[in-house]
Amino acid sequence: xxxxxxxxxxxxxxxxxxxxxxxxxxxxxxxxxxxxxxxxxxxxxxxxxxxxxxxxxxxxxxxxxxxxxxxxxxxxxxxxxxxxxxxxxxxxxxxxxxxxxxxxxxxxxxxxxxxxxxxxxxxxxxxxxxxxxxxxxxxxxxxxxxxxxxxxxxxxxxxxxxxxxxxxxxxxxxxxxxxxxxxxxxxxxxxxxxxxxxxxxxxxxxxxxxxxxxxxxxxxxxxxxxxxxxxxxxxxxxxxxxxxxxxxxxxxxxxxxxxxxxxxxxxxxxxxxxxxxxxxxxxxxxxxxxxxxxx
Amino acid sequence: xxxxxxxxxxxxxxxxxxxxxxxxxxxxxxxxxxxxxxxxxxxxxxxxxxxxxxxxxxxxxxxxxxxxxxxxxxxxxxxxxxxxxxxxxxxxxxxxxxxxxxxxxxxxxxxxxxxxxxxxxxxxxxxxxxxxxxxxxxxxxxxxxxxxxxxxxxxxxxxxxxxxxxxxxxxxxxxxxxxxxxxxxxxxxxxxxxxxxxxxxxxxxxxxxxxxxxxxxxxxxxxxxxxxxxxxxxxxxxxxxxxxxxxxxxxxxxxxxxxxxxxxxxxxxxxxxxxxxxxxxxxxxxxxxxxxxxxxxxxxxxxxxxxxxxxxxxxxxxxxxxxxxxxxxxxxxxxxxxxxxxxxxxxxxxxxxxxxxxxxxxxxxxxxxxxxxxxxxxxxxxxxxxxxxxxxxxxxxxxxxxxxxxxxxxxxxxxxxxxxxxxxxxxx
Numbered sequence: 001x002x003x004x005x006x007x008x009x010x011x012x013x014x015x016x017x018x019x020x021x022x023x024x025x026x027x028x029x030x031x032x033x034x035x036x037x038x039x040x041x042x043x044x045x046x047x048x049x050x051x052x053x054x055x056x057x058x059x060x061x062x063x064x065x066x067x068x069x070x071x072x073x074x075x076x077x078x079x080x081x082x083x084x085x086x087x088x089x090x091x092x093x094x095x096x097x098x099x100x101x102x103x104x105x106x107x108x109x110x111x112x113x114x115x116x117x118x119x120x121x122x123x124x125x126x127x128x129x130x131x132x133x134x135x136x137x138x139x140x141x142x143x144x145x146x147x148x149x150x151x152x153x154x155x156x157x158x159x160x161x162x163x164x165x166x167x168x169x170x171x172x173x174x175x176x177x178x179x180x181x182x183x184x185x186x187x188x189x190x191x192x193x194x195x196x197x198x199x200x201x202x203x204x205x206x207x208x209x210x211x212x213x214x215x216x217x218x219x220x221x222x223x224x225x226x227x228x229x230x231x232x233x234x235x236x237x238x239x240x241x242x243x244x245x246x247x248x249x250x251x252x253x254x255x256x257x258x259x260x261x262x263x264x265x266x267x268x269x270x271x272x273x274x275x276x277x278x279x280x281x282x283x284x285x286x287x288x289x290x291x292x293x294x295x
Numbered sequence: 296x297x298x299x300x301x302x303x304x305x306x307x308x309x310x311x312x313x314x315x316x317x318x319x320x321x322x323x324x325x326x327x328x329x330x331x332x333x334x335x336x337x338x339x340x341x342x343x344x345x346x347x348x349x350x351x352x353x354x355x356x357x358x359x360x361x362x363x364x365x366x367x368x369x370x371x372x373x374x375x376x377x378x379x380x381x382x383x384x385x386x387x388x389x390x391x392x393x394x395x396x397x398x399x400x401x402x403x404x405x406x407x408x409x410x411x412x413x414x415x416x417x418x419x420x421x422x423x424x425x426x427x428x429x430x431x432x433x434x435x436x437x438x439x440x441x442x443x444x445x446x447x448x449x450x451x452x453x454x455x456x457x458x459x460x461x462x463x464x465x466x467x468x469x470x471x472x473x474x475x476x477x478x479x480x481x482x483x484x485x486x487x488x489x490x491x492x493x494x495x496x497x498x499x500x501x502x503x504x505x506x507x508x509x510x511x512x513x514x515x516x517x518x519x520x521x522x523x524x525x526x527x528x529x530x531x532x533x534x535x536x537x538x539x540x541x542x543x544x545x546x547x548x549x550x551x552x553x554x555x556x557x558x559x560x561x562x563x564x565x566x567x568x569x570x571x572x573x574x575x576x577x578x579x580x581x582x583x584x585x586x587x588x589x590x591x592x593x594x595x596x597x598x599x600x601x602x603x604x605x606x607x608x609x610x611x612x613x614x615x616x617x618x619x620x621x622x623x624x625x626x627x628x629x630x631x632x633x634x635x636x637x638x639x640x641x642x643x644x645x646x647x648x649x650x651x652x653x654x655x656x657x658x659x660x661x662x663x664x665x666x667x668x669x670x671x672x673x674x675x676x677x678x679x680x681x682x683x684x685x686x687x688x689x690x691x692x693x694x695x696x697x698x699x700x701x702x703x704x705x706x707x708x709x710x711x712x713x714x715x716x717x718x719x720x721x722x723x
Contacts (some may be wrong), residue, residue: 049613050385052406072692129556137553156497156553158700242498242554247700248692262376263501264685265401 034278040271047267063272073273076244076253077280079162083252084230084284086166091177091226092219094170099181100211113182117175124172124235131168131240155241158249165236165250173229177222184218185211220292224285231281234258253277327413331617332362333624338374338393338607339367342576342641347392349636350628361620368393375401375684382407382612389615390625394441394608396432397502397677397684402610403440404681409611410438414622424629426648431520431676432608442625443646445637446606447571448670449510451590454489455583457566461488470587471594473540480549483566492549494565497699501687505677506569508694510589510603511537513675518601522678522686522720529690530713536592538705542698552699571605572642572667579663586666597669604674606646638664644671682719689715 009016039045041063043056067073102112119127134140135154142149154160188211196206212219233252237244244251253273261270337347344367351365368391371377375398381387382405394402402408411417418439422429425443432443455465461483469475480492495507513519516533528534544550560568561578568574569589578584588600609628615621627633634645635654642664644650651658651668658665677683690712697708 047379047383047405049382049387049406051613054406132556136556137551153553156700158702242496243500245497245499245695246552247696247702248499259688260685262379264682264688265379265404266685 037271037274040268041275043268045268045271046265059268063268064276067269067272067276072248072251073253073256075248076251076256077276079244079248079250080231080233080252082162083166083169083233084227086163087170087230088223088226090166090170091173092222095174095177095222096181096212096215096219098174099178099185100207102178103182103185113178116178119172120175122172125239127168127172128236128239131164135164152246156246158246161241161246161250165233165240168236168240169230169233173226177226180218180222181215184215188214216292220289223288223292227284227288228281231277231284326616327409327618329617330361330620330623332364333389333615333617333620334364334366335390335392335624336368336378336388337365339370340573340641342573343392343637343643346637346640349640350633354624354627358620358623361617361623363620363624378402378407378610378612379405382614385614387612387614389612389617389621390628391610391612392444392607392628394610395502396441396604396606396608396679397687399432399441399608399610400434400679400681400683403434407610407613408440409613409615409618410440411442411611411622411625412438414619417622420626424648425646428646428648428674428676432679434679435681441608441610442629443606444608444629445634445641445643445645446604446671446674447573447643448667448674449506449569449571449589449603449605450667450670451493451567451587452560452570452574452578453567453585453587454560454563455585457483457488457563458585461486461566465583465585468585468587470590473536473590473592475594476540476590477543477547477549480544481547484547484549489564489566491551491559491565493544493567493569494551494555494559495569496554497545497550497552497695498554499691499695501684501691504687504691504694505603505605507541508537508690508698509675509677510569511540511591513601513603514589514591514595516601517599518673518675520675520678521690522680522716525680525717525720527713527716527720529716530709534709534713535705538694538698538709540590540592541694542701542705545699546701572644572664575663575667576642588670599673600670601673601675602670604646604676606674606676642667644668646671678720680720681722686716686719689719 005013042058042060044059044062045056046054048054098116102109102116105112132139132155135142137153137156139153142153150157150160154164192210192214193206196210201209232254234254237250237252237255238258241250244255254277257270257273260273261267335347335351337344347365351363354361354363366388368374369377371380374391374393375395378387378391378394378398379401382402387407399408411421421432421439421442425432429439429443432439432441434440451470453465453468453470458465458468458479463469463479463482469479483489483492496503509521512521512529512534515537516528516531519528519533521527521529541550545552555562555564559565560570561581574584588597589602591600609625611618611621611625629645631647631653634647635657637643637645638654638657642661644667647653650671651665658668677687680686693703693708693712697703697705703711
């Protein structure tokens with residue numbers, strides 16, 4: 001009997017009680033919506049009033065076929081790929097370099113750490129307003145650039161809108177990645193740097209051969225987190241480029257999901273986009289992990 | 296360990312999927328004839344709130360057993376999103392005095408709206424009050440799921456001081472034909488009187504076409520809706536003329552491709568604006584303004600020009616427990632007396648067949664509203680068709696691509712939008 005209980009509930013059944021609140025939270029807040037989204041994506045589904053009797057027939061892969069045929073959806077995935085190609089490497093490089101610099105700074109260390117972290121904890125809406133003043137046609141950046149200012153201007157230029165958004169998100173999220181790297185840097189043994197110095201390594205070589213491999217696990221985490229955050233891009237195309245503009249050049253899959261699911265009352269196709277996005281992000285995360293954690 | 300985590304995850308996901316298969320089954324039977332307290336939502340502009348509170352107070356004094364509680368529509372990006380969420384959650388109020396006609400097909404499909412025809416005498420009441428215009432608000436099943444309430448016929452407001460600065464006669468500005476409008480715009484921009492001649496929002500929201508393309512299309516086409524008899528109409532010479540006109544405005548820099556963060560007309564960054572009569576209260580004291588109908592290709596007379604209604608209607612929502620009271624309040628709020636008070640307080644035009652004569656005294660004492668009242672007789676609503684919002688989004692996307700950003704030839708873009716609109720309108 002006790003063996004059966006142990007096989008079913010594990011050696012410490014009390015642990016289930018402690019884990020239950022979080023498991024219930026996960027089930028209610030993540031698993032149920034995810035399950036519902038998957039279910040919706042295979043049905044003809046729309047939101048209804050509680051008393052409404054409607055058919056929600058199974059439609060197989062129709063919703064997927066319809067979103068894959070939609071040029072706006074295809075473009076949004078390409079847009080977010082462009083975003084990730086700029087944002088993820090930039091985040092990794094800048095945060096690692098800045099974290100290393102901050103780690104060795106003696107004066108103003110706290111001030112500098114806080115300064116990099118402030119954008120991360122500031123509401124995007126407030127920061128977007130500042131960037132609008134910077135990058136609008138008559139904004140500060142164009143005034144400094146004078147005749148070199150791009151035409152059309154940054155936020156209405158199909159080639160520049162997404163890079164500006166990627167730059168904005170990199171800057172905003174940088175503080176968090178720096179924090180992760182700073183924590184990882186504390187675990188890099190000091191004697192490795194001393195050995196490198198004895199072997200005649202320059203600071204750049206020490207950085208490349210000691211710091212970079214030493215924080216590899218943090219790099220994996222930063223890459224995966226930046227990918228997940230980037231794939232969920234919504235606020236910036238919504239506010240900074242006025243709804244994925246110009247002409248859809250900065251529309252992200254999540255923005256298109258919002259249009260279809262909330263504005264147009266087609267949550268089934270929106271769910272299909274969401275499921276595809278989840279699968280893609282999981283694939284990228286898997287590839288990143290395999291690549292970065294390879295010895 | 297890994298297999299245990301996987302099986303737990305699978306079980307939880309299965310739970311989610313199983314739970315998702317369920318649905319709401321409650322019924323609102325009996326609510327239609329019930330009376331009692333109700334809740335209503337009002338738009339959140341100060342003038343309408345003042346009118347709404349006074350109306351509710353009057354009703355409550357006379358009907359203490361059927362008390363009405365009014366509040367502003369909860370904050371959200373658009374009222375339609377908030378109402379749509381409330382319908383799904385089952386906590387929509389009885390009446391919303393800010394129901395967009397474009398959202399009605401979606402709310403109807405959600406089962407969120409009550410057909411007003413189910414109340415005794417309702418169809419007659421609506422048709423008598425609004426006249427032939429009421430037809431535009433009938434759903435494809437022939438029923439009224441919205442009470443046509445008030446409109447803001449869209450016209451062109453202009454800043455007389457900026458026109459004068461640009462060397463344009465402010466009392467008779469040449470704005471009737473497209474050529475005149477373009478020439479006037481050129482003078483404004485060349486003289487640097489303002490950064491833009493006119494600055495409609497160039498952003499991608501589905502409703503933005505109601506304030507650039509649609510009013511001019513209504514005027515040029517002689518009052519056509521974008522979808523008639525289930526088919527897109529705008530892939531016609533009138534539609535192409537309107538798109539080409541705006542394309543020239545953007546190409547020449549008379550209209551700006553970047554959204555202005557603020558009110559370009561109030562800030563004198565634009566010399567003209569596309570507005571309804573609400574603008575008189577908003578700009579009246581700060582801007583020396585004039586108003587003209589939207590332009591047409593060959594300069595139609597004002598009396599022949601149609602425009603977009605920019606109407607907001609009243610919806611009676613199915614979550615309402617006391618629907619008979621809601622209908623009675625709806626009739627009270629749209630009575631001749633209350634419509635007069637709405638006009639007095641907000642300047643917005645009740646959708647009544649006999650507006651200028653019914654409120655002749657008001658228009659005599661407020662001549663600045665007379666032009667809008669005349670225009671109110673010739674307005675075109677958004678078509679009441681399935682997938683209305685999606686159709687407008689397709690139109691907006693094609694318009695943005697060809698007219699605002701010049702990426703696609705107008706003929707190609709308008710045909711593509713019309714073809715997609717045909718497909719969407721044909722779906723149930």
